[in-house]
Amino acid sequence: MTQAATPDRRLWPANARVAHRTLAGQVYGLTLVDGTPATLTHPVTDLMTAPDGRRDRQLLLGADVSVLEDRAGWSFVHCHDGYVGYVPSDRLTAEVVPTHRVGTFATHAYAADDLKSPDVLQLPFGARVRVLDERRHFYETPQGFIPKKHLRPLDRPFSSPATIAQLHFGVPYLWGGNSTRGLDCSGLIAASLHACDMPCPGDADLQEGALGEALPEDADLQRGDLIFWRGHVGMMVDAATMIHANGNAMAVTYEPLANAILRIRTAEHSEVTSRRRVEGLSI
Structure with a gap:
């Protein structure tokens, strides 16, 4: 009799209480869920192996996840690359569809469309934002005003x-x-x-x-x-x-x-x- 392979914890969308519905017939005694779409709200968030556990990977602003469980301030999430883990629930919001990514090493979001206005947030390369409006030198986003030269439309990915x-x-x-x-x-x-x-x-x-x-x-x-x-x-x-x-x-x-x-x-x-x-x- 061949022993079933042990699931890879990093990719197995189940914990001790819930499982993604695609695992029906493979897990028992767990609540099957479809997951709720959500979006990361902070520049960088650790994806943890357990609540207050160690870091497995990181998620950037605008990353889309599916929340399988929200419990005691922690959300068990399924990420777009298949990984699962825990993030603080207060770092998630209802799903936001981004339009642009940060295409430079880093950038700042400013309080106004003026480079001398206060910077309110620093964003790393790859963070995703939704552009709400366009000014002469800045894009307006929910995070603030970001220099237009620092953002790249998502429909124009890099090639190398x-x-x-x-x-x-x-x-x-x-x-x-x-x-x-x-x-x-x-x-x-x-x-x-x-x-x-x-x-x-x-x-x-x-x-x-x-x-x-x-x-x-x-x-x-x-x-x-x-x-x-x-x-x-x-x-x-x-x-x-x-x-x-x-x-x-x-x-x-x-x-x-x-x-x-x-x-x-x-x-x-x-x-x-x-x-x-x-x-x-x-x-």
Whole structure:
């Protein structure tokens, strides 16, 4: 008799009380729910493994989720990339349909359409907002007035994940981070692909299983190729150089691939597990 595989906690839309209706017949004794659409209201919010638990990933302003349970100030949510986890309920609002994303490293929302007016909020790259009105140099949003040059319509995604990865050069390393305030190796890859409207899981092991096609060990590498180790990933910016968020430098840095292979082999006794190419990229 074959034993059923243990569900991946990160992707299993159920807790001890509720389950998404798609799990009917797979779970018993839980309340089946459809989920309620909601939108994140803060620039960056940790997605937790449990109420007051540790950070799994992060969600940015304007991210859409489905709330499966709202209990004791915490919401159990199902995210657009399949992840589940807990966020403070006061960081959610009824579903808002965004129109633009922050397309620069960061930006500010101002109290008025005047660069000398007080700044009321700082937003990271990738945060999503709904434009309400257009002024000469600013867009009006529910968060405030944002410089027009800093926003990009959602129907105009970026085309080069490697270029987006390079935008994050120097960002400090943060385990589970997903923003220009701090991110980890898989967060860098996810942010880069999501900006190009390309689906991407949040963690390196899932990315290795889902993204692109495996390359032979002796294949010539090109810009945008992904290099995986156990628990780590980087992206090539040319045939010999990789950009990656790494704990060695505690930042997003460039590193010759040959140096990274030797360093990781020496320090962590880990070898490259795959080289993968995501087709259809603009490089």
